[in-house]
Amino acid sequence: MAHAFIIGGAGQIARKMTPDLVSKGYQVSSLYRHDEQHQQLADLGATPVKGDLMKLGVSDLQTQIAHCDIVVFAAGAGGAGADLTRAIDGEGLEKAVSAAKAAGVQRFYLISVFPEAGRTADLGDGFEVYMQVKKMADVHLVASGLDFAILRPGTLADDTPTGKVSAGLAVPYGTIARGDVAAFLAELINQPNVINTIIELSPGDTPITQAVSQLAPKAV
Ligand SMILES: NC(=O)c1ccc[n+]([C@@H]2O[C@H](COP(=O)([O-])OP(=O)(O)OC[C@H]3O[C@@H](n4cnc5c(N)ncnc54)[C@H](OP(=O)(O)O)[C@@H]3O)[C@@H](O)[C@H]2O)c1
Known part of the structure; x- marks a missing residue:
């Protein structure tokens, strides 16, 4: 049974994805910060692992993800300011990549952001920092030597998934809808031939399993 370690495991996308991964036969371990999240994650079928990305060192994370096959980085500062964005979405991602490499976990998934997000709105300097940090996180993962898939969803909403x-x-x-992002990411993990790619994700008409299959490399 493949074992996925989700950083940001108590996040909204991560929580929606966890039962899906479990039903597909994955073992899931989920990093969380707050005590009340422990039982929520256990109820979803995950093994809760307590830790704060701000305080964990690379070797701590390496220990936590040892014996896993897959790392999913679903954490984010969530608009809590430029410094936290740099610390979580930026340095946190770099720490997770280093830990994955040190632990020999080769497959790494990152939730990034759609390049056109916020283009039509004046969302201020904080949003610009967020976009820059997210882009440099993508750059860091691509250059890491790990097998990666970077998912760039459009603006997230809590609409009913389609x-x-x-x-x-x-x-x-x-x-x-976050539910569609979660279902897509679970299916992406479950189709490991779709790898070493950056995927933009929007609402559409293609069923999720088919949408992932269509991204598989064509036979030559
Ligand atoms: N909002 C959008 O429109 C949008 C669009 C595209 C992409 N994204 C990206 O999508 C990703 C996930 O979205 P979401 O809605 O699932 O976000 P979310 O619900 O805010 O989840 C983010 C998770 O990161 C965790 N986290 C934050 N700081 C941490 C720390 N120091 N140590 C450990 N965990 C920490 C949070 O933990 P706590 O539960 O303890 O707070 C939370 O569970 C984010 O990276 C975001 O940038 C967002």
């Missing part, structure tokens, strides 16, 4: 998306190297930007 089970259908538009996914590809370049698709039009849109607002997408």
